[in-house]
Amino acid sequence: MRKILSSLVVAMLFFAIAGQSQDLTISGKVTDDKGTPIPSASVVIKSNKNRGAAANEAGIYKISAAKGNVLVFSSVGFGTREITVGASNVINVTLTSTGSDLSEVVVTAMGIRRSDKALGYAVSKVDPTTVLQKSEPDILKGLAGKVPGVDIRSGQGAPGAASRIQIRGVSSFNGGEPLIVVDGIPYSNPVINTSSPFSGGGAYGSGFGDIDPNDIESINILKGAAAASLYGSRAANGVLLITTKSGAPRKGKKSLNVTYRAGYSQETIAALPEFQNTYGAGANFRVQGANGSWGGKFGSGNIYDGSGNVLRRSLSGVDSIPATTWATMSSSYPELFPNGMAAYKAYPNNVSDLFNTGNLFENSVGLSGGEGNTLFNVTISRVDQKGYITNTSYKKNNISVGGQTSIGKLTIGSSLSYARAEQLGGFIGAAQSFITGWGRTFTQARNWDIAGFPTQNRAGAQIGFNDGQYTNPIWGAYNNTITSIDDRLVATLRASYKFNSKFRIDYNAGVNSYALYRDQIINKSSYGGTDNLLGNITEVVNRQQELQSTLVAIYTPKINDDWSLDMKLGNDINQRMSRAQQVQGVNFVIPGLFNLTNTSTQRFSGDSRSKRRLVGFFGEASLDYRRFAFINFTGRTDLTSTLPYKNAQYFYPGVSTSLIWTDAFKVKKGIIDYGKLRAGFARVGNDAAPGNGEAIFGLNSAGFQGQSLASRGNSNYDPDLTPEFTQELELGSEMRFFGGRVMTELTWYDKKSTNLIYAIGLPQTTGFSSFYTNLGEVRNTGWEAAVDLKIVDKTDFQWNVRGILTKNKNTVEKLVPGLTRDIIGGYNWIEPGFPYGYLRGSRSARTDDGRLIINPSNGAPFVDPNPQMVGDPNADYKIGITNRFAYKAFELSVLWDMTKGGDFYTETINSMLGRGVTKDNEDREKNRVVEGVYGSATPVPGKDGLNHYVPLLVNGQMVPNQTRLTTNDLYFSPAGTGATFATNGAFEYSVFDGTVYRLREIVLAYNVSPSLIKKLKLSAATLSFSGRNLWYLAPNVPKYTHFDPDINSVVSGTAQGVETGGAPSTKRFGLNLNITF
Known part of the structure; x- marks a missing residue:
């Protein structure tokens, strides 16, 4: 019932807005220099001081005036403004703080109210309306x-x-x-x-x-x-x-002020990853029931056996793999897998389908x-x-x-x-x-x-x-x-x-x-x-x-x-x-x-x-x-x-x-x-x-001989x-x-x-x-x-x-x-x-000028044996x-x-890269060379007294790395090697710079006109x-x-x-x- 009533009120306002007509009722909003509403701001007609109004808690006022009348806007601690009524029946006004003795009052320690002029320290005063009805209850x-x-x-x-x-x-x-x-x-x-x-x-x-x-x-x-x-x-x-x-x-004849606020919002994940839909479960292009997508390519027309090897070519062009790669599912519901085979294809929405x-x-x-x-x-x-x-x-x-x-x-x-x-x-x-x-x-x-x-x-x-x-x-x-x-x-x-x-x-x-x-x-x-x-x-x-x-x-x-x-x-x-x-x-x-x-x-x-x-x-x-x-x-x-x-x-x-x-x-x-x-x-x-x-x-609780x-x-x-x-x-x-x-x-x-x-x-x-x-x-x-x-x-x-x-x-x-x-x-x-x-952990070994030191036996970076700062x-x-x-x-x-x-440490990014599921490492059908120089196999004492890997010198010169690695090996390697740039790699590759640009909030509001307010017998209404x-x-x-x-x-x-x-x-x-x- 609450939702229905809210919807009816909103609909009534929308339909009524279209047919409203202009009259001599002037309305608007009174704010300060920062856009904050000024409650109880005074609005009077200059030629008749007995005709006036006061802004409500949202700074909104309404007053009847004739074209050519001069409206005087004022509030304690702010300068006075005079505006002549013209063709528009909406007049928004900004009042400037006077800087006089009647300065803004701020609540300080122990609830004591003091003039902001007297404060020798910074206090931020926040208008509550900046957090109300912004689709955010927190x-x-x-x-x-x-x-x-x-x-x-x-969080x-x-x-x-x-x-x-x-x-x-x-x-x-x-x-x-x-x-x-x-x-x-x-x-x-x-x-x-x-x-x-x-x-x-x-x-x-x-x-x-x-x-x-x-x-x-x-x-x-x-x-x-x-x-x-x-x-x-x-x-x-x-x-x-x-x-x-x-x-x-509220000032005026009425001593009762009633405010109703209603809001409805819908939410979704702000941004989903962009997934690759070219490769499925497995490792090194072999199809397996693995936790990752380093397996074979979709759409190649192959049928695979339980070891990931090509069993035969599929003339129909539909890839299949044995259903036993997901044994608990195939054994529980064999009828879902005709001939004991499961389709081997991408499900582009398999992540988004899990969310609402x-x-x-x-x-x-x-x-x-x-x-x-x-x-x-x-x-x-x-x-x-x-x-x-x-x-x-x-x-x-x-x-x-x-x-x-x-x-x-x-x-x-x-x-x-x-x-x-x-x-x-x-x-x-x-x-x-x-x-x-x-x-x-x-x-x-x-x-x-x-x-x-x-x-x-x-x-x-x-x-x-x-x-x-x-x-x-x-x-x-x-x-x-x-x-x-x-x-x-x-x-x-x-x-x-x-x-x-x-x-x-x-x-x-x-x-x-x-x-x-x-x-x-x-x-x-x-x-x-x-x-x-x-x-x-x-x-x-x-x-x-x-x-x-x-x-x-x-x-x-x-x-x-x-x-x-x-x-x-x-x-x-x-x-x-x-x-x-x-x-x-x-x-x-x-x-x-x-x-x-x-x-x-x-x-x-x-x-x-x-x-x-x-x-x-x-x-x-x-x-x-x-x-x-x-x-x-x-x-x-x-x-x-x-x-x-x-x-x-x-x-x-x-x-x-x-x-x-x-x-x-x-x-x-x-x-x-x-x-x-x-x-x-x-x-x-x-x-x-x-x-x-x-x-x-x-x-x-056990005690001893009845004693605690x-x-x-x-x-x-x-x-x-x-x-x-x-x-x-x-x-x-x-x-x-x-x-x-x-x-x-x-x-x-x-x-x-x-x-x-x-x-x-x-x-x-x-x-x-x-x-x-x-x-x-x-x-x-x-x-x-x-x-x-x-x-x-x-x-x-x-x-x-x-x-x-x-x-x-x-x-x-x-x-x-x-x-x-x-x-x-x-x-x-x-x-x-x-x-x-600060974040501290393992890092790849590097030369004095910052180049990676590579293991000649496998082409992957050595991991420095000494943990270091990797992020702030x-x-x-x-x-x-x-x-x-x-x-x-x-x-x-x-x-x-x-x-x-x-900087921040993240297991989510590490896992996505290590499992090969995003487009970041979709290009994987070629071997790669990690830029760096070959290093000696055994760490030696450095200037700091700790053991470090050092470059391998030939004729006094460092030797550039030329050993190739698969993309799979770049992002996922056996546990303990610390040789990849993601899963099982050095701690530093799970740490990223947290710079972010954000459109945090946008609000479009309409202050309903006085003519419609009068018809609805309201004091004020805002739709946003x-x-x-x-x-x-x-x-x-x-x-x-x-x-x-x-x-x-x-x-x-x-x-x-x-x-x-x-x-x-x-x-x-x-x-x-x-x-x-």
């Missing part, structure tokens, strides 16, 4: 390419899959995600893995997905230490501040209003997503209620929100895993038609790829599943008492409770070990609760006409509790019944609990001189329960300053309208995770463990030119993180496997820039451009004495002098460019972005078409793989730039409707 993905200094990467293209966010690089060896605060309450953002991303590949969601974008009033990103220091521990990686709608009433067209429905209803000093807001939303991968889906329901009221000097408010998300998926990633067929879908032989054959035998057991090498993806989609349900309840209470105009006290308290319930099922006959063959189920329950209490006293005395002071003193108490339980059952007794009681063996995997508490005392003093010079001092002391007692209390200060030099020196407006310089320095502390700074004991026993855990800790500290120097400038037509913002920062806590490995002889200590230091330096251009600003037509730049360089500067390097996250390394998380996963820089056009009632927004550099990820180009990956470097197997923790198989990225097209009553 808020983080909706922010990608729009905020300087913020790096957002997708997988599966429904509900989490994304990764970093602000100004990584500042901790334990991960670099920022602190998320919603209405003053920290918001846990866990990605809880119950299978390894490198071997299972579940596309798990994160806690951030519970937030309803329809309920967001403002988003502010505190990027530097000076901005975030008052939040204390957890703020070293920046803070993402989200304020939900407070229920502000996904869809996404979004519906939201919001009510807000109030009267006098009482405000309220209610938002109810639902998301229904069906993925392009079979049997994957995501459903989410949100409801939130909030409001506030003022009684004399007391203002109180509260909010309550509940979210329930249900995610259904499978073991989608992990290209080399046995339990997932999806990871190898792209490498199946070109003569295999998986979708055209049965997926299981008559007994219900699967018929897998290549007779047991890995799972049939269609069967696995329904039989190997991961079902996750998470519930989140967030409740807040806030109160403010204003004693007088100079002194008030604010209090904010809340609870954030989260519970995850997960069933992970692997059905009988799955590959990958005895447990999978018998079938098993893993049940997980993970509960987390966070309590927050913040008390702030604010004193703002006026010293004199030139000086003013703002002082704050506060207390902050945070407590986090978690409990995780996991149990596994193996061997299903009754087929098709998936619960623990239907298994013959149960294994209790553990019951872990933790509680931590952090108490902070903070203060801030801000001094203002004539509203053009500002200086701000901060300080905070934390007491934590997770560090050794002697180091559990720590203090960190901060200072920032800003100067509005155009006001200070009374610069006459013209070319330069506004100029600001700012600087900030701060230090932020960070405590340890529970168990990092104390001994942990585990209970043994406990044993020390495998990890030891440093008794002198100290907090991590991040100190940062930040310098910046903000400028406006030519009446606001050009605006620039530039920031440079130098951020150093010290005493970073991490666990290093220990020899088993110590009795422990790891040791938590202050491991080392990392430094991030970089630039952030934003430019806003108002290229055209006419009554009927506007063209605005916004460009952003993010450039960050990080370097590990120090590790503990005696430790040269260490691996983190499975693939990434830390080592002094190298980038954080940190991008060189990122650019985003948004063009916004407005013509009368139409608006068009186009976002392009680019990532330069950032949106597209996401419509095109991308990664020029440095193999051409025909069409691989998207944005895909990552890990979106939390320390690993980055690693893809071991996963759901490809998607592109979406959507239709969206926004109606206000």
Whole structure:
């Protein structure tokens, strides 16, 4: 019914648009220089100030006026504009910020609202409409390419899959995600893995997905230490501040505002590889039931025997091979193979046929209003997503209620929100895993038609790829599943008492409770070990609760006409509790019944609990001189329960300053309208995770003579463990030119993180496997820039451009004495002098001038016996460019972005090349010579004291390689040789440059005319078409793989730039409707 109603409303609008007529009702949209709507902007007729209107939350207004009337547009903090009504009844207006004392107000640390003029650090304010109704329910993905200094990467293209966010690089060896605060309450953002991303590949969601974008009033990103220091521990990686709608009433007679939003989108894989359809399964042109397409050529008219030899020529010209090459299929369904032979031909769509067209429905209803000093807001939303991968889906329901009221000097408010998300998926990633067929879908032989054959035998057991090498993806989609349900309840209470105009006290308290319930099922006959063959189920329950209490006293005395002071003193108490339980059952007794009681063996995997508490005392003093010079001092002391007692209390200060030099020196407006310089320095502390700074004991269930026993855990800790500290120097400038037509913002920062806590490995002889200590230091330096251009600003037509730049360089500067390097996250390394998380592995041997050293016996490169750095996963820089056009009632927004550099390891590309399935190595019927020089057979000591292969010299000269190799041998060779450029080759040939150019987002919107709005008895209506990820180009990956470097197997923790198989990225097209009553 919901879908039908949405469709009827959309159809009604479309048909009515065609017949609408012009009248004297003027409408349009009021925006700022960046194209952001200005809610409550005032519109009045100059000759009659009693006739006016106010823009709604989307900046849309309507007013009745006669031709020739002058309309006056204004808003607090913006200049006034006058426009004469002409023939058009659509007038869009851009207001320019005045740069006066009534500057923009920004939400900063502890929810404190401050003038942006007074800020000595960078804060990015994001308009929530930039992430609403863009065919993307994930808020983080909706922010990608729009905020300087913020790096957002997708995980997988599966429904509900989490994304990764970093602000100004990584500042901790334990991960670099920022602190998320919603209405003053920290918001846990866990990605809880119950299978390894490198071997299972579940596309798990994160806690951030519970937030309803329809309920967001403002988003502010505190990027530097000076901005975030008052939040204390957890703020070293920046803070993402989200304020939900407070229920502000719409101006006018009506005190109730109703908004309905609906959206429908379809999604497909953004780009499939271009496959070769010339050769089938086999090796070296011999037809076999192999996992790859290096076999004979299709259409040659041959019939082959079971060994791949030509049995006889086929007069009919239809190639055939013995059906026994797929023994499990031919034995289960012999009737499918007449005469025991199988057609040997290409199935061009054998990969695309395995995927579907996904869809996404979004519906939201919001009510807000109030009267006098009482405000309220209610938002109810639902998301229904069906993925392009079979049997994957995501459903989410949100409801939130909030409001506030003022009684004399007391203002109180509260909010309550509940979210329930249900995610259904499978073991989608992990290209080399046995339990997932999806990871190898792209490498199946070109003569295999998986979708055209049965997926299981008559007994219900699967018929897998290549007779047991890995799972049939269609069967696995329904039989190997991961079902996750998470519930989140967030409740807040806030109160403010204003004693007088100079002194008030604010209090904010809340609870954030989260519970995850997960069933992970692997059905009988799955590959990958005895447990999978018998079938098993893993049940997980993970509960987390966070309590927050913040008390702030604010004193703002006026010293004199030139000086003013703002002082704050506060207390902050945070407590986090978690409990995780996991149990596994193996061997299903009754087929098709998936619960623990239907298994013959149960294994209790553990019951872990933790509680931590952090108490902070903070203060801030801000001094203002004539509203053009500002200086701000901060300080905070934390007491934590997770560090050794002697180091559990720590203090960190901060200072920032800003100067509005155009006001200070009374610069006459013209070319330069506004100029600001700012600087900030701060230090932020960070405590340890529970168990990092104390001994942990585990209970043994067996016990002894009826008594429970406990044993020390495998990890030891440093008794002198100290907090991590991040100190940062930040310098910046903000400028406006030519009446606001050009605006620039530039920031440079130098951020150093010290005493970073991490666990290093220990020899088993110590009795422990790891040791938590202050491991080392990392430094991030970089630039952030934003430019806003108002290229055209006419009554009927506007063209605005916004460009952003993010450039960050990080370097590990120090590790503990005696430790040269260490691996983190499975693939990434830390080592002094190298980038954080660099990729390290085997490389081909090379001469001093970079030429490959070739083995004379086979013509393939030698592999250097010493692992080396082969890639830096940190991008060189990122650019985003948004063009916004407005013509009368139409608006068009186009976002392009680019990532330069950032290497990544990929098993998908390696497998596609190694299996010979793409057009990249279709030209294979000739031998090739690898460019290089012959080398000696035995490595010899080099200048670095390590053994290396060296060139073979004849008469003092290096000898060019002349030994030929087949294309098959170039990309696939026996395991252990390391001699190919793909499968079983050196690690470096699985690492590629991640440069990518992308059409990230396009939105075409129509603001329905006032005449139609009046007929429909609405306040406003907007119809829009949106597209996401419509095109991308990664020029440095193999051409025909069409691989998207944005895909990552890990979106939390320390690993980055690693893809071991996963759901490809998607592109979406959507239709969206926004109606206000």
